[in-house]
Amino acid sequence: MGDYESEKQMQHEQISPQTIFALATSAGRAGVAVIRVSGSDAGSVLCALSGRKLPAPRIARLRILKDQNGDTLDQALVLWLPGPGSFTGEDMVELHTHGSVAVIEAVSHALYGLGLRQAAPGEFTRRAFENGKLDLTEAEGLADLIDAQSEGQRRQALRQMGGGLREIYEGWRGLILDALAMVEGEIDFPDEDDVPDALAHRAAPGLAELASKLKAALQDSNRGEKVRSGLDIAIIGAPNAGKSSILNRLARRDAAIVSAQAGTTRDIVEIHMHIAGLPVRFSDTAGLRETDDSVEAEGVKRARLRARDADIRLGVIDLTSNNNAVLDALTVDDFVVYNKADIGKAPKQNVSRETFLVSAETGAGFADLETALERAIISRFAQTEQAGLTRARHVACVRKALCAIENACENLAIAPELAGADLRVALHAIKELAGEADIEAVLDRVFSQFCIGK
Ligand SMILES: Nc1nc2c(ncn2[C@@H]2O[C@H](COP(=O)(O)OP(=O)(O)O)[C@@H](O)[C@H]2O)c(=O)[nH]1
Ligand SMILES: [Mg+2]
Structure with missing residues (x-):
């Protein structure tokens, strides 16, 4: 292993990747929108938004979501999906809100306020790949299925x-x-x-x-x-x-x-x-x-x-x-x-x-x-x-x-x-x-072809 690689691995161990979020459903007017959150802060984000402790894993619960000022954002079905059994392998949360542009905007705003960043295209899948949940060909299959x-x-x-x-x-x-x-x-x-x-x-x-x-x-x-x-x-x-x-x-x-x-x-x-x-x-x-x-x-x-x-x-x-x-x-x-x-x-x-x-x-x-x-x-x-x-x-x-x-x-x-x-x-x-060989450029290419939210 070269110096560069061992250094990279050390970086990996030191900082856990930032918690990200994205709209998983397509933007526009719809009955329901699904916003996904992934990363080590996912659980605390759900607690902050709902003002309650985490629900049991993988059980849907109805919650009132509020922003930092206590103003109601929406009533949503929420899911707590702790890692490593989640799609990305990290702690994850799904918020099934009403699907209007205004609700999505308001919830996104609150998530930014909690220090989250919007996911890049394919970033959820890339994290799944990096956590060994799927190999590159399976990730590609997933991209193809979406398309x-x-x-x-x-x-x-x-x-x-x-x-x-x-x-x-x-x-x-x-x-x-x-x-x-x-x-x-x-x-x-x-x-x-x-x-x-x-x-x-x-x-x-x-x-x-x-x-x-x-x-x-x-x-x-x-x-x-x-x-x-x-x-x-x-x-x-x-x-x-x-x-x-x-x-x-x-x-x-x-x-x-x-x-x-x-x-x-x-x-x-x-x-x-x-x-x-x-x-x-x-x-x-x-x-x-x-x-x-x-x-x-x-x-x-x-x-x-x-x-x-x-x-x-x-x-x-x-x-x-x-x-x-x-x-x-x-x-x-x-x-x-x-x-x-x-x-x-x-x-x-x-x-x-x-x-x-x-x-x-x-x-x-x-x-x-x-x-x-x-x-x-x-x-x-x-x-x-x-x-x-x-x-x-x-x-x-x-x-x-x-x-x-x-x-x-x-x-x-x-x-x-x-x-x-x-x-x-x-x-x-x-x-x-x-996708096991160190081929950063190839990975960047494959994952950038995904849409945001996957
Ligand atoms: N009688 C007859 N006329 C045809 C037939 N197919 C095309 N035409 C006529 O042939 C002319 C040329 O047709 P067009 O489809 O524009 O040919 P293109 O130049 O190969 O795209 C037009 O006046 C058509 O109406 C056919 O099966 N029978
Ligand atoms: Mg012609």
């Missing part, structure tokens, strides 16, 4: 908050430690007859198993990240192919302007919906063509970028024209949508992608298109029942661990010392994933 908008997001967040990812990485950590024990044993007590080959023989199978588990988790990480952040579908094609009409059909409203004039759509028009429990963003883009109009040219540039970054592209082709150029911008997993089936005739060529025949005018073919989209989203992006990696941060840690494990495998038979060092690197990557 969850779709069914898929809710399920995934709940799983992660409940320790789904922790269980997985604890398994990985166990395998690394097993291998490390064998390697260290080899270094400390080299057996005269035992050549390094024997070590490789013993440790290699566990490490190979671990490497394949890490690879599988990485392969599946795309799903977890998509469930969290949602996926992008770009509608692209030549001007007048009917892209905006198709977007409006999918949205079941007039989101984009439809016109017979080519080059009408310039800005990207987006609609949001949920498909198979995932948030999906459809983007209607400018028609792809060469143009002298600088505004339209910018639109075309943005369309190409959006198409490039999208998870799925719907390439729209007008059946009444011979313009197939959009096919060049599609991958094998994209969809080809022939539009204007009401006036054009079915295409002759047979493209090797999912192909649909629709009419944005009459709505024909849309049921098939929507079913196929849902199927593709479920099979490619929807989360399985297992917990997995859900953030770029997780992926980065697991990549680091995998790389170190692969190095360790190579070094096993040649130089056990090097393999040992590699395994320590892998162990550190797992610690980073858990």
